[in-house]
Amino acid sequence: MRFKQFVIVIFLFVVIVSCEKNGGAAAEASSTGKGGSMARFTIAANHLYLADYNALEVYDISGGNATKKASVPLDWGVETIFPYKDKLFIGSTNGMFIYSIADPANPVKLGSAQHVRSCDPVVADEKYSYVTLRGSGQCGAAQDGLYIYDIKDVLRPKQLSLLPLQSPYGLGLVDSVVFVCRADKGLTAVNVKDPVNPKEMYTVKDANFLDVIPIDQLLICYVLDGILLYDASDLKKIVKLGNLNY
Numbered sequence: 001m002r003f004k005q006f007v008i009v010i011f012l013f014v015v016i017v018s019c020e021k022n023g024g025a026a027a028e029a030s031s032t033g034k035g036g037s038m039a040r041f042t043i044a045a046n047h048l049y050l051a052d053y054n055a056l057e058v059y060d061i062s063g064g065n066a067t068k069k070a071s072v073p074l075d076w077g078v079e080t081i082f083p084y085k086d087k088l089f090i091g092s093t094n095g096m097f098i099y100s101i102a103d104p105a106n107p108v109k110l111g112s113a114q115h116v117r118s119c120d121p122v123v124a125d126e127k128y129s130y131v132t133l134r135g136s137g138q139c140g141a142a143q144d145g146l147y148i149y150d151i152k153d154v155l156r157p158k159q160l161s162l163l164p165l166q167s168p169y170g171l172g173l174v175d176s177v178v179f180v181c182r183a184d185k186g187l188t189a190v191n192v193k194d195p196v197n198p199k200e201m202y203t204v205k206d207a208n209f210l211d212v213i214p215i216d217q218l219l220i221c222y223v224l225d226g227i228l229l230y231d232a233s234d235l236k237k238i239v240k241l242g243n244l245n246y
Contacts, residue, residue: 036212037123038121038169038210039080040078040080040081042083046060046062049088049107051078051081054073055073056070057072058072058104074092077094079093080122082124083101084123087099091131096122098110098151121211123171124151124173128150128151128192133147145162146171146190147161148198161196161197163198165180165190167182167183168180169183169209169210170210179212181212182203183210184208187205188202189201204240206228208223209223226243
């Protein structure tokens with residue numbers, strides 16, 4: 001891996017983490033559509049989407065400035081937002097919600113999957129969405145684990161499976177492997193090739209893992225005291241490349 005690529009990736013991730021922590025002017029962040037599963041903002045189709053607790057704020061950033069286009073009322077506690085093609089997957093304290101952004105300035109609700117109160121990051125691909133529910137303390141009473149939903153009919157998401165995992169936080173999807181951050185319990189790789197029967201592969205325990213962003217063959221991990229970077233070219237065994245503490 002080239003040193004320049006390492007520096008660029010670390011810089012972009014620091015920008016993302018900084019914006020998330022400050023809750024401030026996210027419009028100044030990278031124009032990429034990538035984001036962590038625990039992010040409360042994302043960029044897609046030249047629009048910035050901010051997940052407030054009870055609203056989805058929409059800004060057009062195509063002209064270099066952030067022009068507010070819409071504020072979509074939400075009646076539930078929004079926690080996370082994840083973009084995939086022309087859709088937004090929104091995790092809240094009581095469910096996962098799918099919005100169309102075919103018209104980027106006017107998000108339209110398509111479907112939802114309800115669950116008991118919990119904390120729930122979400123990622124998705126063409127056919128399935130992957131949600132981690134953490135049901136302890138202020139998050140509520142849900143069973144900890146990785147929940148997989150069939151979203152081929154986005155109007156009616158259907159739960160396919162639950163893999164119990166203690167203390168799940170953010171997650172990232174690479175091909176048929178989901179990486180689940182589990183705080184001080186490590187980063188767990190789960191084979192989801194068969195979404196009805198997901199299988200744990202291995203767990204790395206290099207740090208206290210909170211969120212992960214896959215980019216190409218890299219995993220950029222947001223940990224308690226900084227950032228860890230892994231080579232994920234071989235999904236059967238990821239390799240630590242470096243770290244940045246802050």
